Amino acid sequence: MTIRLTLVCGHTTNGTADTVFGHGTLRGDGLHEAGAGLSATPLRTPTVRSPSNCCALTSAALGLKTTVDPALRDIDYGMWRGRTMAEVAAADPHGLSAWLTDPDAAPHGGESVRQLCHRAAHWLNSLPHQTGGAVAVAEPAVVKALLVHALSAPARAFWRIEAPPLYIVSLMRRDDGWSVRPVDGSFPSEVVLHPSHRHADHSRRLVGRQGSHRSRDGAEQWLVRVPPARR
Template identity: 35%
Template sequence: MTGTSLRLVAHGHTAALRRARFGGADDGLDEGGLRAALAQAQAGADRRGPLGVNATCLSSPAVAARQTAAAFGLLPTIETALADCDYGDWSGRSLEEIAESQPQALHDWLSAPESAPHGGESVTAVRDRVGNWLDEQQEAGGRVIAVTHPLVIRVAVVHALGLPLATYQQVDVEPLAVVRLTSRGARWQLRLGAPRAG
């Protein structure tokens, strides 16, 4: 079986992300997010490419993900499995607003991954979608760069490592973080370390 090298890249900062808003109207990168993405891309170019060469690039349909890929000089193919969670009625609203207006619903959502009080996707549904996609990547092999959302990366790591879904809350993914997963067919491995030159 062909090995798989997968780099999951979190998109840069958006206004909604800075304001802790659920989903929203698909903002693009804000000025600071674009600057940071370009700076990280330049630093990577100086080290001969932290994201690797000869890799297929995929992206969430979101504007911020596509702009992040472009800042890295990548031309992605849109992959709907990498889309952010559908937050339903909560889209565009802040965590504080929901905590004030629907405290029980927020508690349910945070404590039960199968819950979707907002009428959109549950975290379980996101994990199932992303997990199926990960399994397909493992079977296909090759080198893939996937630009997506922090929540998608969190559930991807949990699925790849076979952890209980509730542990996704213990995985923090910062904007522009790069998470590397590799596989030779039996299981995924999480690889941490500095990018290698050459």
């Protein structure tokens, strides 16, 4: 039986241009567009969310009646929670560098990216076959981890996936595994996952070829083509 899971990123901002780990307040702009993106979702579709206040407010603003699922909790940022990226970079530059490049690193004393990806994969694989359609509202980190698993990408591709506020994407599961589809054009038609920014030019030239390839300098690329949205 087909499972169609619609993922929605909680929409937050801290009022500055800097990233805050695990903290934010609800923004109003963009909610109308997100609501339109969910308009085709059946009213009786089961909806779950992260336990966070952010996802509770996002769900309420979108008119979704949700059930809390602890497995969808945000990544544990440990002692970095509530601090800005700039603050962490100033206090622990080596730790931040490790965090952004090594999926097994947890310099903050919390959860590593690989641990988050394993948790997300377990949740996704545990969905009952009779689920049908469902909606999940979660933090961007959790959505990215779910996409890593659905795309069969390595954990280190986590930082190469963008999941902006109120980003909506649909995951479909059939017998042959998961596929990724955009909702109202919210997902780019082509996704490039590459192990380091210095290979970005090579990976862009390879867009449109499916699977794992090597660029001219021998660096591995993970390239995925996502079908365009059906209107």
